[in-house]
Amino acid sequence: MRRIAMIGAGQAGLQLALGLQHHGYQVTLVTDRTPEQVESGRVMSTQALFHDACETERQLNLNFWDELCPPVEGIAFSVPHPELPGHKAMSFEARLDHPAYSLDQRVKFAHWQRTFAERGGQVVTQHADVTAAERLSDTHDLVLVATGKGALGQIFERDAPRSPYDVPQRHLALAYLTGVRPRSGHSAVTFNLIPGVGEVFLLPGLTRTADGAWLPYENVLIEAIPGGPLDVFGDVQDAAEQVQRMLALMATFVPWEYDRVQDAQLTDAMATLIGRVTPQVRHPVATLPSGRPVLGLGDAVVVNDPLTGQGAGSAARAAAVYLERILWQGDRPFDRSWMQDTFEDYWGYAQYVTDWTNALLGPPPPHVLGVLDAAQRHPSLAHAFVNGFNHPPQFFPWLTSPQEAAALMARHGAPSPAAQA
Ligand SMILES: Cc1cc2nc3c(=O)[nH]c(=O)nc-3n(C[C@H](O)[C@H](O)[C@H](O)COP(=O)(O)OP(=O)(O)OC[C@H]3O[C@@H](n4cnc5c(N)ncnc54)[C@H](O)[C@@H]3O)c2cc1C
Known part of the structure; x- marks a missing residue:
């Protein structure tokens, strides 16, 4: 069975490591913290996970807290x-x-890490750097970097056209x-x-x-x-x-x-x-000194401001997409073009999360204000807006198009501001 190394034990790294383990892969998990250190450490997030993201956990039977967590x-x-x-x-x-659901990530990550070890996974507790990644690439078919906002993510170059901001907006x-x-x-x-x-x-x-x-x-x-x-x-x-x-x-x-x-x-x-948080997108493939490629996952390559509550959900989504593509690849090589395609598959979804979140960091344009205003009087429009948080592609194309915003409002029985004038 193929050997895969995962650096980083957060939402993305643990979910994918456990998913690969479930499918019989030999996975090495490298993390800078023991479960006890995670549990007694500082809070990390508000970690709201909307339904579709929760489903990716449920598919792997990782939803240990559904009955306990307040909905x-x-x-x-x-x-x-x-x-x-x-x-x-x-x-x-x-x-x-x-x-x-919002389950404290300290509780979730510590429990998932223990579950991974109990199921026979190898855990290495170490603050990994490029040398460590290089060593892992000697003995593994694929090395993934899921270190969140940690410094190792800087091995992935910033993708400037996909990153409108270079300083924190909040x-x-x-x-x-x-x-x-x-x-x-x-x-x-x-x-x-x-x-x-x-x-x-x-x-x-x-x-x-x-x-x-x-x-x-x-x-x-x-x-x-x-x-x-x-x-x-x-x-x-x-x-x-x-x-x-x-x-x-x-x-x-x-x-x-x-x-x-x-x-x-x-x-x-x-x-x-x-x-x-500086919102940014990075190129998903980095090259180690040996010339071998490594693939980025989760916040290490796409990090958004928390204001739309999407980072952990997107990390869960990325883990699910990568899992499917690793399984599908079978015994074929995890080469650079497979890595790029794998990320682009995820980016097909994540681009909407990124564009929507970045848009909300600025002042809302009049057509967006018009939709929000109409949502006060049209419950079906309010329902559509609220449920977009579960699937941000639903905010498009109206978020960036006054015509589409008017059409959306019309579909929900709300006269457009132009018609009212
Ligand atoms: C204030 C705040 C509120 C948020 N609210 C929400 C929300 O409501 N909903 C939501 O979906 N998202 C939210 N997020 C974002 C969300 O928490 C993250 O996007 C998500 O956890 C990213 O998952 P990840 O696996 O990529 O990284 P992380 O979960 O950050 O995990 C990275 C892991 O890698 C480990 N690591 C780092 N460097 C190394 C290294 N060199 N070697 C070994 N291990 C290393 C870290 O210890 C960590 O465990 C919020 C974030 C913040 C800051």
Whole structure:
């Protein structure tokens, strides 16, 4: 059986390693952290996984937490009123056709890594560099790099035409909080867009305490436009100060969310994160000093800002696409052109995630505002918009075409702004 090496044990690397193992491949997994270090480490994400991404895990029987994890049943979108504090200028909500889930990645990755080892997989705990990748390529038929935003991903060159940004477009502050009052109605990702300022998101998740008890919590993510009024986390000294600043911002900008979180507590001492992500696409094939190629996977080659909640879902999708293509390749070589084609197969989907996410980082054009406005009065349009999060290609072509946006609105019985004028 062919030997495959995976560097990186996150959503993409673990899912693909477990999938290959399931199909009888001999897989070496190289990771810089033991399961215990992952479990006791810092939170990494809000990790909302929408239905199609969850299905890729279910196909491999990796969905150990479906019965435990609180479902995210919908998305509620709001824009605060710029002049009337406490009021909304725009709001609509709709149910997802199938729930999304947010399981703390610390819990998931640690358990998946142990599962891989228990099933006979070889785990090497090491911070891999190019020399390590080279050594793996001596003894494996294929080396994959799935190190997320880690430095090893820099062996893949930036793909400039596919990467409109070269600096972070948001500064992020994340906290996992318990004691948050549930919103009325169904559970949801609450997506608060504050024009010119940033975004505030809340969504339910599940984590585990140090003594093993399951603990439902709420992810709270603030995405600040750099230099703006939400961008206040650069000098925070500790977790308590970060949470206090997050709550103060919520009281000012999204008081309906502050009402829910004002008595909340952190789930644990490592439940906060401050960060920034430069959205970029990289060329998927890198050449080692020996001349042998390696293939990139997940965030190592396509990383988007978290504001659309797609990174882990896209990593899951990439793992599923790569698995299918590895199986299909049989005993034929994993050469450079196979690697490029494999990535392009995934990019056929990921390009829409990237274009949509990058578009949302800028101010929405009038035709997009028109769709959002009409969604308030036309529940079927709100439903279509919300369910696009499960399959972002659905945002096209209307996202980039005023004519298509008008046609979309017409299909949902909403007069286009031009017809109303
Ligand atoms: C604040 C925030 C909120 C987010 N919210 C969401 C969301 O709601 N929904 C969603 O779908 N996505 C979300 N994401 C993005 C999502 O978490 C990532 O896109 C996803 O985890 C990427 O998967 P990956 O496997 O490519 O990388 P990762 O999950 O980052 O895994 C990479 C792994 O490689 C290991 N590694 C790194 N370097 C090395 C090395 N040199 N040697 C060995 N191992 C190494 C790391 O320890 C890590 O375990 C969010 C991200 C952030 C920052």
